[in-house]
Amino acid sequence: MAAPLAIPLPTHTFLQPQKLINNNEDLPHFLKSKAHHLIVTYIQHFSDALTPTGPDTRSTESRYADSPAIVVSQSVSQIVDLLAAIEAIVDEVPPVEGPRRFGNVAFRTWFSTVEQRSPELLRKYLPESIVNTQAKDDGISALEELKVYLLGGFGSAQRLDYGTGHELSFFAFLCGIWVLGGFETGRDELALIFKAFNAYLGIIRKLVLTYNLEPAGSHGVWGLDDHSFLPYIFGSAQLAATPEGMGPPAPGSIVEANTVERERNRNMYFGAIGFIRDVKKGPFWEHSPYLYDISGAIGGWKKINLGMMKMYAAEVLGKFPVVQHFPFGSIFSWDLVEGARLPPGFPSTIASTATTSSTMPPPSVLPGGGNEAGTKAPWSTIPSDPSKTLSAISPTTRMRAATPISQSNIANRVPVSALRGPPTGMPPPSRPNTITPPQNITLNPETTTTVPVPGGFAPAIGGVAVTTAPWAKPPTGPSGFGKGSGGGEAASMDPTAPESGAGDTPVRRVRSGSVTVGETGSLAGGKVVEYTNSHNQHKDEEK
Amino acid sequence: MSDLDRAIEQLRQCRPIPELQVREICFKAREILIEEANVQIVDAPVTICGDIHGQFHDLMELFRVGGDCPDTNYLFMGDFVDRGFYSLESFLLLLCLKVRYPDRITLIRGNHESRQITTVYGFYDECIRKYGSANVWRYCCDVFDYLALGALVIGAGSSVQPTRLADGEDAETKVREAEDEVEIEVIGLGGVVTRQMSRRDAGMINSTNLTPSALPHLSSSGPAGALLTGVPGTGASGNSRGVANSNTPTNTGGAVLCVHGGLSPLIDSVDKIRLLDRKQEVPHDGAMCDLLWSDPEEIDGWGLSPRGAGFLFGADIVKQFNHLNNLTLIARAHQLVMEGFKEMFDSSIVTVWSAPNYCYRCGNVAAILELGEDNSNAVLRSGGEEVLFNRENTRRLASTYMGGSMKRGGPGRRYRVFEAAAQDSRGMPSKKPMPYYFL
Numbered sequence A: 001m002a003a004p005l006a007i008p009l010p011t012h013t014f015l016q017p018q019k020l021i022n023n024n025e026d027l028p029h030f031l032k033s034k035a036h037h038l039i040v041t042y043i044q045h046f047s048d049a050l051t052p053t054g055p056d057t058r059s060t061e062s063r064y065a066d067s068p069a070i071v072v073s074q075s076v077s078q079i080v081d082l083l084a085a086i087e088a089i090v091d092e093v094p095p096v097e098g099p100r101r102f103g104n105v106a107f108r109t110w111f112s113t114v115e116q117r118s119p120e121l122l123r124k125y126l127p128e129s130i131v132n133t134q135a136k137d138d139g140i141s142a143l144e145e146l147k148v149y150l151l152g153g154f155g156s157a158q159r160l161d162y163g164t165g166h167e168l169s170f171f172a173f174l175c176g177i178w179v180l181g182g183f184e185t186g187r188d189e190l191a192l193i194f195k196a197f198n199a200y201l202g203i204i205r206k207l208v209l210t211y212n213l214e215p216a217g218s219h220g221v222w223g224l225d226d227h228s229f230l231p232y233i234f235g236s237a238q239l240a241a242t243p244e245g246m247g248p249p250a251p252g253s254i255v256e257a258n259t260v261e262r263e264r265n266r267n268m269y270f271g272a273i274g275f276i277r278d279v280k281k282g283p284f285w286e287h288s289p290y291l292y293d294i295s296g297a298i299g300g301w302k303k304i305n306l307g308m309m310k311m312y313a314a315e316v317l318g319k320f321p322v323v324q325h326f327p328f329g330s331i332f333s334w335d336l337v338e339g340a341r342l343p344p345g346f347p348s349t350i351a352s353t354a355t356t357s358s359t360m361p362p363p364s365v366l367p368g369g370g371n372e373a374g375t376k377a378p379w380s381t382i383p384s385d386p387s388k389t390l391s392a393i394s395p396t397t398r399m400r401a402a403t404p405i406s407q408s409n410i411a412n413r414v415p416v417s418a419l420r421g422p423p424t425g426m427p428p429p430s431r432p433n434t435i436t437p438p439q440n441i442t443l444n445p446e447t448t449t450t451v452p453v454p455g456g457f458a459p460a461i462g463g464v465a466v467t468t469a470p471w472a473k474p475p476t477g478p479s480g481f482g483k484g485s486g487g488g489e490a491a492s493m494d495p496t497a498p499e500s501g502a503g504d505t506p507v508r509r510v511r512s513g514s515v516t517v518g519e520t521g522s523l524a525g526g527k528v529v530e531y532t533n534s535h536n537q538h539k540d541e542e543k
Numbered sequence B: 001m002s003d004l005d006r007a008i009e010q011l012r013q014c015r016p017i018p019e020l021q022v023r024e025i026c027f028k029a030r031e032i033l034i035e036e037a038n039v040q041i042v043d044a045p046v047t048i049c050g051d052i053h054g055q056f057h058d059l060m061e062l063f064r065v066g067g068d069c070p071d072t073n074y075l076f077m078g079d080f081v082d083r084g085f086y087s088l089e090s091f092l093l094l095l096c097l098k099v100r101y102p103d104r105i106t107l108i109r110g111n112h113e114s115r116q117i118t119t120v121y122g123f124y125d126e127c128i129r130k131y132g133s134a135n136v137w138r139y140c141c142d143v144f145d146y147l148a149l150g151a152l153v154i155g156a157g158s159s160v161q162p163t164r165l166a167d168g169e170d171a172e173t174k175v176r177e178a179e180d181e182v183e184i185e186v187i188g189l190g191g192v193v194t195r196q197m198s199r200r201d202a203g204m205i206n207s208t209n210l211t212p213s214a215l216p217h218l219s220s221s222g223p224a225g226a227l228l229t230g231v232p233g234t235g236a237s238g239n240s241r242g243v244a245n246s247n248t249p250t251n252t253g254g255a256v257l258c259v260h261g262g263l264s265p266l267i268d269s270v271d272k273i274r275l276l277d278r279k280q281e282v283p284h285d286g287a288m289c290d291l292l293w294s295d296p297e298e299i300d301g302w303g304l305s306p307r308g309a310g311f312l313f314g315a316d317i318v319k320q321f322n323h324l325n326n327l328t329l330i331a332r333a334h335q336l337v338m339e340g341f342k343e344m345f346d347s348s349i350v351t352v353w354s355a356p357n358y359c360y361r362c363g364n365v366a367a368i369l370e371l372g373e374d375n376s377n378a379v380l381r382s383g384g385e386e387v388l389f390n391r392e393n394t395r396r397l398a399s400t401y402m403g404g405s406m407k408r409g410g411p412g413r414r415y416r417v418f419e420a421a422a423q424d425s426r427g428m429p430s431k432k433p434m435p436y437y438f439l
Helices: A024-031 A034-050 A057-061 A074-092 A106-125 A142-154 A164-179 A189-211 A230-238 A251-255 A257-263 A268-279 A289-294 A300-315 A347-356 A386-392 A395-402 A407-420 A445-449 A525-542 B003-012 B019-033 B056-066 B087-100 B115-121 B123-131 B135-144 B173-179 B270-274 B287-293 B315-324 B375-382 B385-403
Strands: B039-043 B046-049 B074-076 B105-107 B150-154 B182-187 B193-198 B255-259 B302-304 B311-313 B327-332 B341-344 B349-352 B366-371 B413-418
Touching: A024 A034, A034 A164, A034 A189, A034 A230, A034 A300, A074 A106, A074 A164, A074 A189, A106 A142, A106 A189, A142 A164, A142 A189, A164 A189, A189 A230, A189 A268, A230 A268, A230 A300, A251 A257, A251 A268, A251 A289, A251 A300, A257 A268, B003 B019, B003 B087, B019 B087, B019 B135, B039 B270, B046 B056, B056 B087, B056 B366, B056 B413, B087 B105, B087 B123, B087 B135, B115 B123, B115 B135, B123 B135, B150 B270, B270 B287, B315 B327, B349 B366
Parallel strands: B039 B150, B046 B074, B074 B105, B182 B413, B255 B327, B327 B349
Antiparallel strands: B046 B366, B150 B255, B182 B193, B302 B311, B341 B349, B366 B413
């Protein structure tokens, strides 16, 4: 059986993957791109393959991860070996002892070791047909293109965090091998997910525990999972043919410790829940209310599986902060799929649905600049068709509409705008590309280039420990997955997108109108100007 | 019992109060907060707390460890909401206490007390889940706009006063205090004094009461009793340069500025904070934003913040700011610290973190910082022989400690460290309406 969307190896030109999602406006393009189509096709393909063929217990048991019926082919077992080799490197690089604020900087050593050895490892473990494909024209070799996705799958060395953006990258690595003919359709699906992908999850959990990696862009208890998403899709698929009340565990049993322990090694959903239980203290419903609520879904595992797919499309693939680091090359192509429409999970679609139903909590789960739809205040004016209208209006206009100018706003802004940007009387649409420091203030060049500073008191961004501004851009330049700084879902924007934050970050939700700001404002504009001047003078004197 | 007392009682049991009552309390709170300055003046003694992040049961633990409100004066440095499951209950309880005891509790604004941040990091979702509408979130956000941006603690004593133990028994430190000025004391888990540092022997650890096992985080950080290390987690291992108080032979600990994040390149004096119009959503940049978002870092001068808002600032910035403003210490929150608190830059700034086992998994302990009253002043007011004694005492201390080496500045600081509240079985709630994707 031919693989879905297969790529003919001998004639194909491989390209160096590049970051192409630079701002929110690029998101619709991505959602209609061949790359997006490929990812969605394969997630669906694996989910279908993992779903039992019948509602009987035997059929369900054939889809357990530890089922003896699963055939592990040579090519899958090679991937398992590759992952074992990568995992072994964790033991070579013990965590650094001594005081630290949170994440362990030894992770950077681990990451660079993997990066260093990856060409050799890929040559050793990937199918020969792929290994032997040489670069042609001005392209690169197949291995070089795939390597970027593999390395993007292990978190951010710079930020010491890991999230669903990294998970997506590793999934893309497996998909890439598949479309290049490395696996056989109809034979390798179960083994690839249960053996290889599960081994990958094992590495991730080990990394998280060993080096204290932060969840990228965590919402605390108000998210699905700190780190992972795909195990919930695949795990729910494993049980999706079982009618409620029959044999295998019901969704509600995720709160039962003994059921989780029994199931975690054979079902990926329970595996993910088991890890949450390992790392979190406290009542399950309290630290994971989203998963708890889902476990009451009417329609059982099938409904949960469908819901997870929709949610993945919207909250992972549809979120700029998550997918912004995903690079595009020849396998995951930026080209548009002919006649493609925005997928149903695209946030703007949800926005209209969510705002019309008043009793329902908005589907905001993962972080995002783009998720204003999910968390928008219901009373704020929302255009009838956000996808059209919002992109048509300039960000500044949108800001004006959302944030009424008030005297006090202006008063407070004056010193800032005088020093940092145009005197607009309200927050600028986004943070400037390169921070223009106030005059007379010297930014430390060392920190501006090497944030976080290795060696202890390194601020980790976007994780549990540290809140990143939703409108923020990463402090360093863009770098590919392979550099270890990408793939996270830290709610940060790309520096090359001057207007990116603009109206598409949650800025539009800002609503200062109802507070009668300025009512009690004690400052006249003139006084502030004076303050600005004296401030400058003062600084001059110091110099 | 008034409605307010009933609301406090209900919130203490972690049960939300009705929407209409929230509205009323938020309205009253605004009336009180509107009168407060951007930098609220707070008299010592006061207990300073860092981020709470909706960890209600841990907030109750904090009150158990630090004393109940209004028996103890509190100053919370913001980030009451987001990420935790009980942001609503936590914030409303603190707000009710503020309305009930306005002079006993001070609340200042954190970067999470913002419409934009709460819609991304959970508080908005929580309000929707608990009330079915965003009204309560709106009322709370309206209060956020009125919270002070900082506080100035004055009248703090330079030495730690006798330990008040949970069971009311004074520790033997009282005896020692008569001879020696205790600058830093750390009360570890279980209310045991784990570390003490005297001002005279900067860098010496008084090991009389050491029970390192009670506080593994601290004990593992350095060899106990080593001459050059101060209390682990503090920077008290050298002379505190740039501290205005260091050459004044009094018994006061000087003024302490409390702010959620840190300093701003646009603010070189506390007075300039007073000039801001704070009653608005937290802006994306500018002085008000920086105060709530910046972090201290081991750099020179100013640096770009990886958070995308605020700045990083180094020791020179802090020391200069403290010197110009006659401050002895800046207390701030905003960053998770495994040990609960961390003094930096020769004890010129401290980070206080009050959310133990953050997000149910970080494994950190929490801390609160107690600043005691300035004893000499207190006695001075009441008059009598003790005044003479204290003045004499002060002089004696001054002559002893000022002679050889420079006296370290800064107030006497007692850190109480605590762990997450015990997790009892809190019942199983009914499942809430299904998230959109699963309908």
